[in-house]
Amino acid sequence: MAKxxxxxxxxxxxxxxxxxxxxxxxxxxxxxxxxTRVITRKFAYLVKKKNIPASSIFTVxxxxxxAEEMKHRISELLNCHIKNSWIGTFHAQCNKILRKEIDNxxxxxxFTIYDDDDQGNLIRHILKELNIHEALFKGIACRISILKSxxxxxxxxxxxxxxxxxxxKLGRVYLRYQDELKKCDAVDFDDLIGLTLRLFEEHPKxxxxxxxxxxxxxxxxxxDTNLAQYKLLTKLCAPDGNITVVGxxxxxxxKFRGAEVVNIINFQRDFPKSRVIKxxxxxxxxxxxxxxxGKVIMKNPHRNQKTLWTNKGCGDxxxxxxxxxxxxxxxxxxxxxxxxxLKGIYDYKDFAVLYRINLQARLIEDGLRAEGIPxxxxxxxxxxxxxxxxxxxxxxxxxxxxxxxxxxxxxxNTPPRGIGLSTISKIEQEAKKQSTSLYKVIKQIPKSNSxxxxxxxxxxxxxxxxxxxLIMINNKNTxxxxxxxxxxxxxxxxxxxxxxxxxxxxxxxxxNVTLQGFLDRTALISSTDCQNFDAGxxxxxLHSAKGLxxxxxxxxxxxxxxxxxxxxxxxxxxxxxxxxLFYVGMTRAKERLFLxxxxxxxxxxxxxxxxxxxxxxxxPKDCCHWVEKVMPSQxxxxxxxxxxxxxxxxxxxxxxxxxxxxxxxxxxECTGFGEHAKVTVNFPGVGIKKLIPxxxxxxxxTL
DNA sequence: CGAATTGAGTTTTTT
DNA sequence: ACTCAATTCG
Numbered sequence: 001m002a003k004x005x006x007x008x009x010x011x012x013x014x015x016x017x018x019x020x021x022x023x024x025x026x027x028x029x030x031x032x033x034x035x036t037r038v039i040t041r042k043f044a045y046l047v048k049k050k051n052i053p054a055s056s057i058f059t060v061x062x063x064x065x066x067a068e069e070m071k072h073r074i075s076e077l078l079n080c081h082i083k084n085s086w087i088g089t090f091h092a093q094c095n096k097i098l099r100k101e102i103d104n105x106x107x108x109x110x111f112t113i114y115d116d117d118d119q120g121n122l123i124r125h126i127l128k129e130l131n132i133h134e135a136l137f138k139g140i141a142c143r144i145s146i147l148k149s150x151x152x153x154x155x156x157x158x159x160x161x162x163x164x165x166x167x168x169k170l171g172r173v174y175l176r177y178q179d180e181l182k183k184c185d186a187v188d189f190d191d192l193i194g195l196t197l198r199l200f201e202e203h204p205k206x207x208x209x210x211x212x213x214x215x216x217x218x219x220x221x222x223x224d225t226n227l228a229q230y231k232l233l234t235k236l237c238a239p240d241g242n243i244t245v246v247g248x249x250x251x252x253x254x255k256f257r258g259a260e261v262v263n264i265i266n267f268q269r270d271f272p273k274s275r276v277i278k279x280x281x282x283x284x285x286x287x288x289x290x291x292x293x294g295k296v297i298m299k300n301p302h303r304n305q306k307t308l309w310t311n312k313g314c315g316d317x318x319x320x321x322x323x324x325x326x327x328x329x330x331x332x333x334x335x336x337x338x339x340x341x342l343k344g345i346y347d348y349k350d351f352a353v354l355y356r357i358n359l360q361a362r363l364i365e366d367g368l369r370a371e372g373i374p375x376x377x378x379x380x381x382x383x384x385x386x387x388x389x390x391x392x393x394x395x396x397x398x399x400x401x402x403x404x405x406x407x408x409x410x411x412x413n414t415p416p417r418g419i420g421l422s423t424i425s426k427i428e429q430e431a432k433k434q435s436t437s438l439y440k441v442i443k444q445i446p447k448s449n450s451x452x453x454x455x456x457x458x459x460x461x462x463x464x465x466x467x468x469x470l471i472m473i474n475n476k477n478t479x480x481x482x483x484x485x486x487x488x489x490x491x492x493x494x495x496x497x498x499x500x501x502x503x504x505x506x507x508x509x510x511x512n513v514t515l516q517g518f519l520d521r522t523a524l525i526s527s528t529d530c531q532n533f534d535a536g537x538x539x540x541x542l543h544s545a546k547g548l549x550x551x552x553x554x555x556x557x558x559x560x561x562x563x564x565x566x567x568x569x570x571x572x573x574x575x576x577x578x579x580x581l582f583y584v585g586m587t588r589a590k591e592r593l594f595l596x597x598x599x600x601x602x603x604x605x606x607x608x609x610x611x612x613x614x615x616x617x618x619x620p621k622d623c624c625h626w627v628e629k630v631m632p633s634q635x636x637x638x639x640x641x642x643x644x645x646x647x648x649x650x651x652x653x654x655x656x657x658x659x660x661x662x663x664x665x666x667x668x669e670c671t672g673f674g675e676h677a678k679v680t681v682n683f684p685g686v687g688i689k690k691l692i693p694x695x696x697x698x699x700x701x702t703l
Numbered sequence: 704c705g706a707a708t709t710g711a712g713t714t715t716t717t718t
Numbered sequence: 719a720c721t722c723a724a725t726t727c728g
Binding site: 062063064089090091092115116135138189190192193253254256257356357358359416418419420421422423523524525541542543544565567577581603 | 704705711712713714715716717718
């Protein structure tokens with residue numbers, strides 16, 4: 001045991017976590033304390049020393065990428081390729097189970113996965129039908145997702161329903177939405193988890209099959225699991241079973257997606273025999289970086305106390321820089337990077353620039369380009385979100401599942417083939433009447449006395465023939481199917497060169513995958529997954545940076561309104577999450593950390609005065625190199641008329657306001673702040689109005 | 704039916 | 719500022 005290579009260069013608590021067996025285990029692992037390492041080593045240890053087959057270990061990672069990395073590392077440790085492994089995200093694992101078993105709960109095994117784009121389209125379609133203001137679709141999609149991940153069905157929600165206003169509508173949409181999904185044999189991300197859970201609950205035999213197979217469960221990033229995912233774990237593992245969860249409450253940054261830090265507390269309740277191990281030695285960062293980030297996170301009231309330490313030296317001081325404009329900030333970042341590069345201290349790939357929101361990337365890009373520095377943006381809109389790609393994918397989805405109405409709607413008149421609005425709406429109506437899919441309605445048209453014009457009938461039949469032909473050839477390999485689709489619909493005929501190139505790239509990425517496998521992969525993949533971090537400076541959001549590390553890190557735009565983001569000002573919980581986001585960003589740095597804010601920023605096409613983030617005040621200055629020297633600016637601030645704007649939202653969402661003309665209404669949404677603030681208010685009987693509070697003379701109504 | 708124009712909404716974070 | 723959808727016109 002003493003000289004086991006699997007337990008080499010590990011500290012005591014890490015070793016304990018790895019060899020612990022026979023009861024549940026909760027590992028509270030601070031940032032950079034080697035938690036992923038614990039999981040990979042434990043996996044290898046179980047296989048090598050305890051003779052557990054790799055296929056009997058259920059391992060959950062947060063992203064597909066970390067799953068791939070983990071497989072790779074485990075293969076190295078075991079010196080052989082692991083096959084049939086269950087290493088993946090919750091969503092990927094559930095998909096794997098459902099593809100085999102979902103027919104037991106009344107779906108077809110060739111079900112379609114709807115990504116949030118598809119989900120949005122469906123919800124908008126429903127809103128249109130129910131005559132609900134369509135712009136609300138985002139908020140509704142978000143609420144539905146949270147309801148689902150908290151295991152509240154539409155029925156339950158309606159039952160509980162305080163049945164007024166927004167919630168009543170939400171309930172109706174939710175019910176319809178679930179209904180439509182079922183009709184289309186489609187599932188959304190939350191269904192992947194929820195339906196697996198339902199499968200296990202309604203079919204204990206199937207559940208037991210999996211439960212028996214999984215001798216051990218390993219969960220990474222446990223702090224970001226939601227209720228449904230947690231419940232799933234309890235289904236797969238006995239209360240005294242072999243489950244190891246690893247997490248850090250300070251790094252929980254997905255509450256908006258339904259993640260429940262409470263799961264860490266619940267774990268100790270639901271697995272009463274569990275042992276807790278803390279990992280507090282940090283292997284990543286210098287002492288100065290730990291001091292600064294530690295002081296900041298300490299201000300959060302609700303957290304497990306832990307103190308990270310390192311035996312690395314103090315290192316360079318953390319630097320904070322207040323600049324005039326965002327252009328200066330970008331220039332500053334680029335200059336610093338170039339400087340370190342030219343001195344030979346770092347390579348370009350050693351740097352990361354992190355920001356709160358994607359649109360900050362543009363400026364930084366400009367700055368880096370001006371200095372000729374290579375970079376890659378871990379982009380918000382990925383390759384798979386491009387129209388031309390989504391179009392082709394929609395065709396492939398219909399080939400596999402013609403009842404998928406969302407994809408069907410998308411391709412019906414794409415590329416334009418003379419099927420117009422009036423025709424489409426007749427088909428829609430008919431489909432609704434018969435409660436069936438668009439595809440099936442069109443199929444009946446030749447036989448039925450449908451009111452569709454005869455010219456349109458011809459076009460529809462010819463379209464249907466195209467689709468049916470494609471369905472017939474479905475046994476060819478995936479690239480061939482795609483080529484045939486493109487040919488049959490003359491897709492390239494009027495497509496720009498660049499878009500054609502994108503589709504060609506897609507085709508060449510298709511070797512050795514089944515059509516179903518390809519569609520699953522594209523649905524579940526994320527932007528970080530296919531990113532190569534060796535191609536220069538990495539630019540990404542704080543969320544994407546989770547789990548990564550870089551020798552030198554820039555955190556930009558540390559201003560009120562950006563971090564913390566202004567939509568989070570109202571909720572105290574959200575503010576804590578913003579702080580954690582800041583913490584996650586800082587703890588990505590191994591050796592050098594640069595923080596910056598600016599005092600003027602162009603936001604929403606208006607120039608705004610910015611104040612430094614409130615979190616900056618919590619930084620101990622003795623670990624810092626503090627620069628507020630503010631370079632001379634072309635547009636000096638007029639100090640007499642300079643009044644810092646308090647970035648506050650005039651009204652809370654949900655509060656009641658009185659308007660002189662429309663009476664009392666409920667606030668739906670607030671955007672912007674200061675004099676640019678706008679509120680959306682729903683006045684019963686009048687409708688939804690967008691107002692500028694200063695002008696509209698709104699008064700808060702207190703009940 | 705389709706092209707062109709207007710207009711409105713959107714810019715948090717993501718499996 | 720920019721994109722995408724609805725509306726209007728030919």
